[in-house]
Amino acid sequence: MTQLKLAPTAPGARILGLGSSQPDNVVTNDDLAQRIDTNDEWIRDRVGIESRRIAEQGTLLVDMATEAGARAVKDAGLAPSEIDTVIVATCTMPTPIPNAAAQTADRIGIPAPGAFDLNAACAGFCFGVGAASDLVRGGSAKNVLVIGAEKLSDWLDWTDRSTAIIFADGAGAAVIGPAPDEASVGVGPLAWGSAGDMAQAIHIKPENKALFQEGQAVFRWATTKIAPVALRAIELAGLTPADIDVFVPHQANLRIVDAVAKRLRAKGARDDMVVADDIRHSGNTSSASIPLALDHMRADGRVRSGDTVLLVGFGAGLSYAGQVVVCP
Amino acid sequence: MADNTEILSGFAEIVEEVAGIDTAEVTTEKSFVDDLDIDSLSMVEIAVQAEDKFGVKIPDDQLAELKTVGDAVDYIAKNQ
Numbered sequence A: 001m002t003q004l005k006l007a008p009t010a011p012g013a014r015i016l017g018l019g020s021s022q023p024d025n026v027v028t029n030d031d032l033a034q035r036i037d038t039n040d041e042w043i044r045d046r047v048g049i050e051s052r053r054i055a056e057q058g059t060l061l062v063d064m065a066t067e068a069g070a071r072a073v074k075d076a077g078l079a080p081s082e083i084d085t086v087i088v089a090t091c092t093m094p095t096p097i098p099n100a101a102a103q104t105a106d107r108i109g110i111p112a113p114g115a116f117d118l119n120a121a122c123a124g125f126c127f128g129v130g131a132a133s134d135l136v137r138g139g140s141a142k143n144v145l146v147i148g149a150e151k152l153s154d155w156l157d158w159t160d161r162s163t164a165i166i167f168a169d170g171a172g173a174a175v176i177g178p179a180p181d182e183a184s185v186g187v188g189p190l191a192w193g194s195a196g197d198m199a200q201a202i203h204i205k206p207e208n209k210a211l212f213q214e215g216q217a218v219f220r221w222a223t224t225k226i227a228p229v230a231l232r233a234i235e236l237a238g239l240t241p242a243d244i245d246v247f248v249p250h251q252a253n254l255r256i257v258d259a260v261a262k263r264l265r266a267k268g269a270r271d272d273m274v275v276a277d278d279i280r281h282s283g284n285t286s287s288a289s290i291p292l293a294l295d296h297m298r299a300d301g302r303v304r305s306g307d308t309v310l311l312v313g314f315g316a317g318l319s320y321a322g323q324v325v326v327c328p
Numbered sequence B: 001m002a003d004n005t006e007i008l009s010g011f012a013e014i015v016e017e018v019a020g021i022d023t024a025e026v027t028t029e030k031s032f033v034d035d036l037d038i039d040s041l042s043m044v045e046i047a048v049q050a051e052d053k054f055g056v057k058i059p060d061d062q063l064a065e066l067k068t069v070g071d072a073v074d075y076i077a078k079n080q
Helices: A029-033 A040-047 A062-075 A100-108 A123-140 A196-203 A213-234 A254-266 A286-299 B002-019 B040-054 B069-079
Strands: A011-020 A025-030 A051-053 A085-089 A114-118 A142-152 A169-178 A189-196 A200-205 A210-213 A246-249 A308-315 A317-325
Touching: A011 A029, A011 A123, A011 A286, A011 A317, A025 A029, A025 A123, A040 A254, A062 A100, A062 A142, A062 A169, A062 A286, A085 A100, A085 A123, A085 B002, A100 A114, A100 A210, A100 A254, A123 A142, A123 A169, A123 A189, A123 A286, A123 A308, A142 A286, A142 B002, A169 A286, A189 A213, A196 A200, A196 A213, A196 A317, A210 A246, A213 A308, A213 B040, A246 A286, A246 B069, A254 B002, A286 A308, B002 B040, B040 B069
Parallel strands: A085 A114, A085 A142, A246 A308
Antiparallel strands: A011 A169, A025 A051, A142 A169, A189 A317, A200 A210, A308 A317
């Protein structure tokens, strides 16, 4: 029997850098109210959004991915040539081919990396970080750039007030690299899964290529099924809810965020645990929402280097994933 | 098995916790939307808690039929 040699493994992975990118164009609730039958108070009350960023027609998803990715590489203190793998979590590319990852890598100046897209919708960033961590740990990759990038504005019916008020554009990124020893591991095990029986609860309608969601069914699912996933991620990392400094769930709807945080506090999470509310000014940016929130919260000092951060993504598929990470 | 009075009192506690409405305001003739100003998402949260508390299933299509506090109490009484 031929014996195959395996790549040398790493003790684990950690986050080395973060970056994000949003379009300049701010769209307020009042702006939307001029186009559709809605108002500022209703939107704030139902979803917690005050304003969102919507890309101009000529701005591509890969433009935002490139900016966020380049910033994360710089933040990690690495040269683009030191990245060997690029994962773009996205569900809103204009066409399925070509993928976003290879061209984004080329634009950043990363030479010939393994590059692929990953579609787990709003859970995509956590899936990507989990995959990156295991690629690093298993020795297939050294430094992985994971980007969540979405241009949801291309896939909305702007006359549908149930979706037009929620979704937005943006990109966020993290560089995942090897931890030199077990004490410095900064990405915990992935708690993940799916509920394919509810696939139709969030889908693109073939007739108008616009996103549709059964709001009430998704709200019920998210407010009941996601806290257990978060608790599982904490348990897999060998921690308790009281160890979590910062909770960054997918920014789907502020009321879902609050409901899940409340359930975690009922299980021992601290009252002073910082809870991401980036949706207020970023809207729901699907796979980009978690890294966008993390990068913004680090910039304004709400998350500090060394903080224990719980991530949990959930959405179309339905798909969900969470892990505990240490902020770089 | 809780009787209707016990269900109403337990249900009112849930409404108070979710929507911040005093339990004394939660009486059988009150409409969730028109009198108590409870929106559809809060109704889902109330339903989820009522399911846990009373051991009933309140699917979304049934939930839409519950217009008043009395409707909810009767539904729970019949289905627990």
